[in-house]
Amino acid sequence: MPCEFRFRRRVQFYETDAAGLVHFSWYFRYMEEAEHALWREAGLSIHPPDGEVGFPRVSTSFEFHSALRFEQEFDVHLRVTAMTKKSIRYTCVLTDGDTKIATGTLVIVCVRRRANEPMTAVEIPPEIAARLQVAPDR
Amino acid sequence: MPCEFRFRRRVQFYETDAAGLVHFSWYFRYMEEAEHALWREAGLSIHPPDGEVGFPRVSTSFEFHSALRFEQEFDVHLRVTAMTKKSIRYTCVLTDGDTKIATGTLVIVCVRRRANEPMTAVEIPPEIAARLQVAPDR
Amino acid sequence: MPCEFRFRRRVQFYETDAAGLVHFSWYFRYMEEAEHALWREAGLSIHPPDGEVGFPRVSTSFEFHSALRFEQEFDVHLRVTAMTKKSIRYTCVLTDGDTKIATGTLVIVCVRRRANEPMTAVEIPPEIAARLQVAPDR
Amino acid sequence: MPCEFRFRRRVQFYETDAAGLVHFSWYFRYMEEAEHALWREAGLSIHPPDGEVGFPRVSTSFEFHSALRFEQEFDVHLRVTAMTKKSIRYTCVLTDGDTKIATGTLVIVCVRRRANEPMTAVEIPPEIAARLQVAPDR
Numbered sequence: 001m002p003c004e005f006r007f008r009r010r011v012q013f014y015e016t017d018a019a020g021l022v023h024f025s026w027y028f029r030y031m032e033e034a035e036h037a038l039w040r041e042a043g044l045s046i047h048p049p050d051g052e053v054g055f056p057r058v059s060t061s062f063e064f065h066s067a068l069r070f071e072q073e074f075d076v077h078l079r080v081t082a083m084t085k086k087s088i089r090y091t092c093v094l095t096d097g098d099t100k101i102a103t104g105t106l107v108i109v110c111v112r113r114r115a116n117e118p119m120t121a122v123e124i125p126p127e128i129a130a131r132l133q134v135a136p137d138r
Numbered sequence: 139m140p141c142e143f144r145f146r147r148r149v150q151f152y153e154t155d156a157a158g159l160v161h162f163s164w165y166f167r168y169m170e171e172a173e174h175a176l177w178r179e180a181g182l183s184i185h186p187p188d189g190e191v192g193f194p195r196v197s198t199s200f201e202f203h204s205a206l207r208f209e210q211e212f213d214v215h216l217r218v219t220a221m222t223k224k225s226i227r228y229t230c231v232l233t234d235g236d237t238k239i240a241t242g243t244l245v246i247v248c249v250r251r252r253a254n255e256p257m258t259a260v261e262i263p264p265e266i267a268a269r270l271q272v273a274p275d276r
Numbered sequence: 277m278p279c280e281f282r283f284r285r286r287v288q289f290y291e292t293d294a295a296g297l298v299h300f301s302w303y304f305r306y307m308e309e310a311e312h313a314l315w316r317e318a319g320l321s322i323h324p325p326d327g328e329v330g331f332p333r334v335s336t337s338f339e340f341h342s343a344l345r346f347e348q349e350f351d352v353h354l355r356v357t358a359m360t361k362k363s364i365r366y367t368c369v370l371t372d373g374d375t376k377i378a379t380g381t382l383v384i385v386c387v388r389r390r391a392n393e394p395m396t397a398v399e400i401p402p403e404i405a406a407r408l409q410v411a412p413d414r
Numbered sequence: 415m416p417c418e419f420r421f422r423r424r425v426q427f428y429e430t431d432a433a434g435l436v437h438f439s440w441y442f443r444y445m446e447e448a449e450h451a452l453w454r455e456a457g458l459s460i461h462p463p464d465g466e467v468g469f470p471r472v473s474t475s476f477e478f479h480s481a482l483r484f485e486q487e488f489d490v491h492l493r494v495t496a497m498t499k500k501s502i503r504y505t506c507v508l509t510d511g512d513t514k515i516a517t518g519t520l521v522i523v524c525v526r527r528r529a530n531e532p533m534t535a536v537e538i539p540p541e542i543a544a545r546l547q548v549a550p551d552r
Contacts, residue, residue: 017152018207019330036426064335151312163446174288178347185289
């Protein structure tokens with residue numbers, strides 16, 4: 001039952017902008033890459049072809065401490081910091097060695113997947129909830 | 139029955155890269171924006187919520203003549219240059235005043251939309267084919 | 277001296293994801309589009325070719341209330357909610373008619389632009405600070 | 415002196431669109447990821463911080479044979495297929511096992527990097543040209 005995921009990644013050219021730095025919208029995609037990899041490590045897919053539930057994002061944030069540049073390598077460390085019956089909360093830290101690059105949060109909620117219908121929150125199915133757990137406090 | 143579409147657009151910051159120019163992958167998105175606007179002008183959506191057919195891309199190309207920079211305005215001019223029973227071909231020219239920026243092509247094919255099944259080409263439904271036409275030679 | 281900016285926008289196909297909704301990373305780009313348009317309305321560019329200062333993002337967040345789908349039109353309303361000597365804070369609301377779609381925040385800081393050097397915060401140049409102002413409380 | 419580069423990659427969620435497939439603009443980014451990795455393998459960066467030359471894209475194309483879906487793994491195989499004094503041509507094939515997914519081409523040209531000046535083609539510096547070579551015919 002994983003509670004966290006770490007991976008190392010390199011900045012791609014198309015992630016940079018005219019200021020020579022990674023555009024801030026990309027940090028949210030880095031965080032989501034880690035989330036989906038965590039789910040795979042738990043034997044799950046967050047969006048299986050015929051899944052009955054989906055996990056839209058409810059809120060998210062990032063604080064930026066240091067910039068990222070083309071071809072720079074960095075680490076993404078995602079932790080599950082809270083789980084309720086219907087939602088999961090993650091915290092994410094980006095670092096390059098001793099340099100803290102950014103800190104993010106993400107809250108997702110479980111909804112029934114029905115095309116073209118309003119989304120209503122439902123309980124996370126037990127076969128999913130049983131495979132993820134909250135990380136211990138550091 | 140529209141056969142072409144023109145619109146004016148401004149370069150957004152997130153479309154630029156560390157070379158200070160629009161990343162080349164964006165030209166394909168500009169071309170597709172014009173395609174979808176052409177379909178709307180024809181009273182159509184290329185991806186309606188419960189559509190029975192879809193239009194995946196078969197081939198595409200761009201030649202780049204001049205760069206685009208942050209906040210630059212430019213014109214996108216898309217023309218239908220060929221239609222067969224199952225496919226549509228477009229040509230797209232990007233300009234800024236007298237400066238030719240890029241020229242693209244795009245071929246799409248009609249397929250039946252069935253989740254998780256291989257796609258097979260089918261004839262473009264008559265209610266769609268009747269609303270688009272090939273542009274006259276220039 | 278503008279203190280806010282509104283624009284109407286349509287969801288592009290490349291902004292959607294396999295859940296059929298706009299990917300959450302795009303909301304940050306919508307907010308930034310409004311920011312840069314606000315600056316243009318103030319007679320400024322946030323990233324002029326030879327600018328001496330730049331405005332990296334310090335922190336940002338979004339709360340998502342309702343989904344956005346392909347070709348949906350929506351309004352983006354950005355307001356300057358605080359200015360200090362070195363930083364600017366915005367709030368951004370996305371709506372579609374009476375439906376609240378999302379609420380975001382963004383804080384940027386002024387730095388000296390020097391390629392390949394660490395960034396240090398500096399005072400916002402008076403010619404920029406004089407052209408923007410905090411929006412009155414609603 | 416490398417003449418080709420292969421890597422394996424997984425489809426990220428933000429690369430998919432509402433049709434449930436990878437958006438076609440992403441194939442050009444996959445090809446570029448391989449190009450930059452090839453240069454790194456050759457001991458080069460295509461965009462070093464103080465580089466005197468840059469390599470804008472002159473033309474590019476893709477033919478799409480098979481779709482890519484969320485979390486699918488695939489191989490990217492890039493080959494240098496021609497080099498002139500000022501330009502490099504690549505061919506790129508995407509496959510998943512025995513399934514051919516797409517075939518692309520890319521031509522880049524060497525230019526002097528000067529901010530805010532028109533770009534003129536120049537000869538590829540010998541220290542770069544000496545580190546890359548054309549792949550043998552298959």
